[in-house]
Amino acid sequence: MSSLSSRGRLTTVAAVASVLSVLPLFDITVTRDWIVAATIAVVFVAGTGYILRRVDVPGVLVPVAQLAVLVLWLGVLVASDVAMLGFIPTTDWATRLVDVFREGVDVTNAYVAPVPVPRGILLLLVGGAGLVALLVDAIAVWLRRVPLAGVPLAACYAVTASVLVDGLDWYWFIPPAAGFLALLVSEGRTRVAGWGRSATPSAAHSGIPETDSLARNGRRVGAVALAVAVAVPGLAPVLTEGLLGPGQGGGNGGGQTIRTDNPIVDLQRNLQRRENVEVLRYRSSADEPNYIRIVTLDVFDGEEWKTSDRPVPDSVENGLPWPQGLQEAEYPVVDYDIRVTENLSSSWLPLPYPTQAIDIEGDWRYHAETLDVVTNSGDVRAREYSARSLAPEPTVEALRSAGSPNSAVESSLDLPEELPEMVTDLADEVTEGATDDFSRAAALQEWFRGPSGGFVYDIEAQPGHSATALEDFLTERRGYCEQFAATMAIMARYLGIPSRVAVGFTPGDYQGDATWLVRAHDMHAWPELYFEGLGWVRFEPTPASRSGAAPDWTVVPSADDPNTPAPDPSQPSTQPSLSAPDVPREDDTAGGTTLPGDEPPSQWPLVLLGVLAAAALIAAPSLYARFGRELRWRQAGDDPALTAEAAWADLRETVREAGLPWDPAATPRAAARALAESASLGQEDRALLDHLVGAIEQARYARQAQPVESLRADTALVRRSITRSADMTQRIRALLVPTRLRDAAAAANQTLLDGFDWLDATSERLRESALAVGRRRP
Template sequence: MSTAIRLTLVGAVATALSVLPLLELTDTGAWLIQASLALALISATGHLARRLRLPVLLTVIIQLAVLTWWIGLMIAADLAWLGFLPSTEWPARFVAVFGDGAELIATTVTPIAIPNAVLVYLVGGAGLVAIVVDLTVGSLRRGVLAGLPLGSCYAVTAYVEGGGLGWWWFVLPAAAYLAVLMAENRIRVAAWGRSTSQHRHPRNPLQATDALARSGRRVGAVAIAAAVAVPATAPVLSDGFLSGHGSGGSGGDGRTIRTDNPILDLQRNLTRPDNVDVLRYEASDEAPHYIRTVTLDSFDGEVWQTSDRPVPEEQRVDEGLPEPPGMDIDDPDEIELHFEITDNYSSRWLPLVYPAQQIEIAGDWRYDVATLDVVSTDDDVLGTEYTTVSLDVPLDAEILQDAGSPDSDVEELTELPDELPESVIEHAEEVTSDAEGDFAKAVALQEWFRGSAFTYDLDTQAGTSTSAVVDFLEDRRGYCEQFAGTMAIMARYLGIPARVAVGFTPGTFEGDATWLVRAHDAHAWPELYFEGVGWVPWEPTPAARTGTAPEWTTEPREAPSTDGETPEGSDATTAPDDQETLPEEEMFGGGGSATPGETTRWPWAIVAIAGIGIVLVAVPSRLAALRRWLRWRRAGTDPVACASAAWSDLSEATRDAGFAWNTAATPRTVGRTLAASAGLTGTDRDLLDHLVGVVERARYARTHEQVTFLRGDTAVLCATLRHSAGRGRRLRAFLWPTALRDAVRAGAQRISAMLDRWESARSRRLKDAPLRR
């Protein structure tokens, strides 16, 4: 069996094994027949194209066409010409079937049935994996790159299933990947040459590698066994909010959330894959409530944090808590709440509904007078149950509008760093230019943040420093940390005392006045001070995350009829008539979580296609990085080779950034041109001049000395060039980097030269061949 056939078959079998984990998502395995035939067609097409010496890119295009044709036969054979040729009616059928499939998987959870509308996603995804594996193994002979596509189906299945998969589903793609590596390297070792032999017929070189193959199989088996067994027995580090300062808490089982200053890790908690339960609470009013954990009332220009808070022994919660600062309301209603903290949540701060007045809890817990936060220096809330009584403060827009000037006791909560960025000041003044009074200014800020100009995005860089706020105001994308922190900063600039509260949105209603709060309900919001009312929560985070804005944070409107009937079309909230009906959540705290019965899992087929697409998109940039790494590895410690590697890296980064690179110019000329084009100054200009000098000495000096830190300095300079480019140019460099373009161009030239040599040799053979009569 030839080497080409062997690698093609290994790649096909490996692909077939790698897609088997998708069986966990379906209620039947019948789709494997169509998928296997698709894999066979794609592998055969790839092998034939290589035999015909077609360019790699053309091979991939033909394979995509074959996959499309096969899917067309599955769903539109009745419309095909002669029963198998595509017709003009195929596109309409494709659109209809893919649309039906999207609708079906959007409303179905696994395991899912497999009509044609879903079959196209399964076979299409498996076919794309087969194309990438055939490309890396058969065409490029880079089996190590096949690990990404071979592992994609397992990764997608594990993500969709949430709780993990059986170990056997991991063994299949892992074994497939090791088979690819062993087959490729066995052929590579055999290519080193044949050993001398006294036999008339030398042994097949592959037979000489049998001992190595046996050793490789043993090592591979041990590696897979270790990968399965070790995670089950090794201790797991806590995956919490914060692993830094403060009291300890249990190391847990890897699911535990820890929190000392939770805003520092809000993003990690909101994006963690396991949305673990945090707490349950039962409220006497059956209404949703924001759960506040800690108040951040100090901003130093870098981060919102807690101020210094003395909590002497006389401030234990056993005797009750003081009235909330600034509130002057007679006999507000009370809400009794019972909390049950799960074993997944570790904190020295006590989750509460503000403002709490009474707390029944075991241990030494103490309150802060200014914020009514409750903290313990010895105890942990992990697995605790406690009961609290909080005030139901009657908030009303007219009351807030008529509030007096803030008391001097809270004046320090308007303090800001001396050098506040100009853009923050300009936006705050512009947004509130038509507002009169603190309430109107706060309303204007909230409406601006919740408007269409801003987008809720968890992929935003974490942080609330002044520089991060500037980036947030420029990009208009962020999550609750940026929205809350920025509104609080602007409110302080406008003279309104402000702070940031961190905790959780109300969670999911479970019935019997009970609510479940989970990790993804983590949230932050600003609190603004109004004399006579005290600290009032606001909600600048867009409705996509939080639902309707609190009614007391909107401008006063004409009161509706109060005759006891709810006007038609009103958004008024009604109490549940039975436990099957959920309390209305379109109020403060209405939007953080799905209600029971809603499908919160991503449709598995969409995730599969998206996962494969992400892998394919990431491949070019990884190949370019591998090319740079190999370049430096080959250079070793040779000064001339290192200078050449650095110059090549700079050339690629320059063209990635969109600047000209003249290969015919001297290094000094290239350096001057690049410095002027990219506007390099200071350290960056020094690094460029240093690199130019190194290259000149490597090319023209008689002796060469090893240059230290050359690779690191080059990487810094290249990163500066790439970051100086616009977004479009950076995206192009990521999807189709210069290093890969150069490699493809060089490969095409080599293939062209090889075909020319082959054609010349063939012509000579025909010319020299004797004529037959």
């Protein structure tokens, strides 16, 4: 068998194994047609490697070329419209790749499996498959360390197993395991074929060559698979769930507790997405729009707003409880017919507040304090249901005369022990002179919305509610609904007003026939403040450019409080405008929401950080080798024999890194003669080399080794001359993969193989012992 055909077979098997290894990802994606693009990526990577090795391109450059081809293919998938001739990179092409990659990362943080496959996820899937193929090709075909190829082949299986809350079905292990086994067998047969037919006892017994080799490989595959199965779930980080994913159940039956991670992180992604997809439609019996709420965030831990741990023992079948804090009386009732599209996947049920009755199929349960409705065994996607909601109409007078909050809402005043002084000082300053909770809340809202605060709605602002994020928001006065809602709720709690943050949608666009259409860009956050007798009341601190006019019950009439501005007279109606006006999107403004004179943030810090990270990654192997040499000399100390051996070890490593022959069985004098010829050393270098040979011979053969002056310095000079004799490719390889690193990897691999051999031998001895015992029995 020629080396060319052997290499071609191994390349092909490595590519097939790579494709098989990504199949478990089917279990975390809604559609599976991405496998076509992923397979093409694998073919490109494998084909590039085969062709370049066939024309004798230096091995260290092949992965670089494969990576370049993979990136070009990703560009064809997501950025062909901004590339020359559809594939030649441009500046916009690179920017598009970065943007799409970020989109994919955001989707992984926001959705729970199975996830849709927009272009961001497609980029991650295809890029991941290509990287797996690149690593497998480099390890198995270039380095010929086939057992180590099991690590990248197990990557996709490990990722899928760590993402799925309920675990991964056992049969998804079969494709990557089959690919790994095929790779081992192919490599094993290639090696054995060079020696002829196997003469092992198993072969003599069965007549099948390579039986022992195949059995050993099978056992080793099983051992590696077992290690991965045990270690990965404990070591791999589980991706947190976002807004549009189900919570985790804390048990079964009536006492279960559902916990969902912070959903507010989903806001910016939906507001920035290019595709303003339809989310839901609702029809109102009152022919009036309303905010549609998904979930309420009632805990602030100093870093983020999130949901509390909530017992949800009761089903919605028998109706929902009376809204917390709302005085029992007759209120208008509005019926809603709601139809959710395929684009919204959530365990939370979108509803108007405060809903009192729901007609929906499935096991849906409510949280009494918030009236949030959630399921632990289903999804709202493509559902149709009806809801009946109260329509209380609070007034300024009623809010102003509300009594003190009762003890049931004390937890809605909880704040971390230390808030930034800027937050508390501004809250005191803005509400100075206000004599009741409502006046303080209205003053805060007007400060965020009006000219006195100087705030600007900016969808590109950094999210977050930590102390630093709050100070940045209050200093720069730029943000989107998340920052406005979260900051007002924090200030309200500081002022003694119970508060929380609601996440949902603005009313959407009127479609006629009492129907409204809600899209992804309508996602919104707003604070709800508690007033005794009126319950939880919606306020709107987000500027009017996004949210329209504030609810009329939240604005203090100018006649009552001359210090508080009246509603903007330019508004067409005194009624609250519930439809959010159009906000410029990234695709409309070619770069997000910006104002005249604003400059986008410089990308140079990120570029510099990336360059430094790449430099550190490249320098790490050589630093490891240098540290090893330094440690060797330190351990030698002043011992003449040990220092001579350290010098000889340095020389040996340098010769191998230069790609020169080194015979470990040769005497020092013979090795030096061969080295002087192969490296074309000059007279001075030969004299230094003779000096080193004398030191190592004395250390090994003399009764008592004597100290050798300037041994380390002379060794360094010889090593420098040998390094200069190597070509550039060899120098790059020595930099990236120094001899010391290769020796350490080979030693680790040999230790692993020795362990497997010991297990094989032990099992064989145990089997023979058992057979012998059985034969002795009558």
